[in-house]
Amino acid sequence: MAAARHPEGVLNNRWILLIGGSIIATNAIVVGTMLLGISVFISHFLYIPVILTAYRYPKKGVAVSAALALVYFTAHELLLAPPLLETFVAAGRSGMFVVIGGVVAFLSGRIRSKEEQYRAVVEGQTELICRFLPDGTLLFANDAFSRYFGKNPQDLIGTVFRPEIPGDDRPAVTAHFAALTQNHPAGMIEHRIVMPDGRIRWQQWNDHAFFDEAGHPCQYQSVGRDITDRREMEEALIQSEELYRTIFETTGSGMVMLDRDGTMLLANEELESQYGISRRNLIGTNAWQQFIAPEDRDRVLDLFSRRFTEADTVPRSYEARFLDASGMPRDMILTVSLLPGAQRSLVSLLDITARKQAERLIEVANAINTLIVRERDAGMLLGQACRELSYLDRFLVAAIAEGNEDSLREPFLSDDSYKEQIAALFTTPELAGAVKSCTPALVPTGDPAISCAFAIPMCVDGRLRGVMLVCLLSGSALGEQDLDSLQVLANDLAYALKMIDLEDQKRDAIEQIEKNMEQFSILNDHIRNPLQGIVGYADLKGGEVAERILPFADEVNRIVNLLDNRFLESETIRDFLLRHYNIKIRRKP
Structure with a gap:
């Protein structure tokens, strides 16, 4: 490191005083010793001002050295008057003053040049x-x-x-x-x-x-x-990283970052908690691909690989099915973005299983409600309702049995291959308890093919009209969260059965009215024909007998006419019911 820095003027003054003092002192000593007759050893004191001057002022050092050498030689010759040999020695000694001054000046100049270069480097640093x-x-x-x-x-x-x-x-x-x-x-x-x-x-x-x-x-x-x-x-970067990490961890959906070769680089906690998939086992591998549903795996991987070369033609968002840690399928919306400047992609996995299930429930409910409005036969209604329920999930088998607490008819099935298993489930005490209490119940299956079954009573006005049995096979996405919607469908079917019964009762009433009208018409004919014979016979006989018979005949005729009027009224009522209540009369073959 360079020496300490001092004010240049003060430093120069000190050096001048030092050099001047050394010149005066050394010359006084040398001259004094010459007067005493000593000139050899004391003369070396003159090297002090020579070296000091040449070191501090390299350009002036040689001149000062020559001046000191001249002063020394002159004093030597004048004061000592030496012989010729000593004169040559004094001259050589004076020449050495000049040589030493020159060497020191040269070395000092080199040192000063290096020092100035070093100082320029140091002073030029921004550090x-x-x-x-x-x-x-x-x-x-x-x-x-x-x-x-x-x-x-x-x-x-x-x-x-x-x-x-x-x-x-x-x-x-x-x-x-x-x-x-x-x-x-x-x-x-x-x-x-x-x-x-x-x-x-x-x-x-x-x-x-x-x-x-x-x-x-x-x-x-x-x-x-x-x-x-x-x-x-760095602080801004840390805050930015914390911000994006917070967003990454709290989006409410599973988030993963994938390298171009499919290696998972990052995954958020939502992926782990929502799907039961351990991040530790996935990060650094492409094992996530095994959780893509088999029917969608090829499509998802093809879109993933094409995104890096055909980003403009590949959809940014699309639906696919994934499996959670338990193997249950889940409907997902994948939203994929490429990270700028990196061969990586950021994938958001939004679980829409509940929404898709709700959409399927709405579709099935609409289809069943259409059946309820259109279908007037209970058997046809329940059979078609079973088939519609099977569209909720391909791993679902539905059975519907009409009846009451005391007796249930043979159930309608969405899949006849499970007839024996379902027949066994209808005999379980859990299903009997659900029927008796009109509350849904979980029915143990005892069959590895059926993971669980729910008995859902079909009730209206507090009266049981039947029971719906929903059997979930392994891989079904339905669960207890869908019971409320299924219960509404079951109650709608119960209400439909009630309305079908009412329609049957109305139809039976109209048919009875027609039977009564027909019997009235026949009865009137049966009464009038004998009555006309009696009146005619009385008219032929005349006399007291006729007078007694004819009033009774008139009374009978009045009653028959009254029956004719009631017949007309019944016919009017029948026509009104048929016209305004759309009651279909079953015609005899």
């Missing part, structure tokens, strides 16, 4: 460079250091200068310098400082400690730089 004592006294500080703190270089050297460090950072700085030892003299630290204007800045310092013979630190050399912008960028 902050300083050297200081353990008490903080600055021995050296480059221009960048002085400019950074807004100080004059001449005001810093030789003073104790310690930038203000926030209290939270002071223990770390103290520990950093305490950790510098002879075995580990260098170290790096980052900390904050308080600038003179109150701003907080971040600095990074590479410190090197120098030790005395006793092993105590005697000086420190530090090279530092301002890293505020970098720290702010």
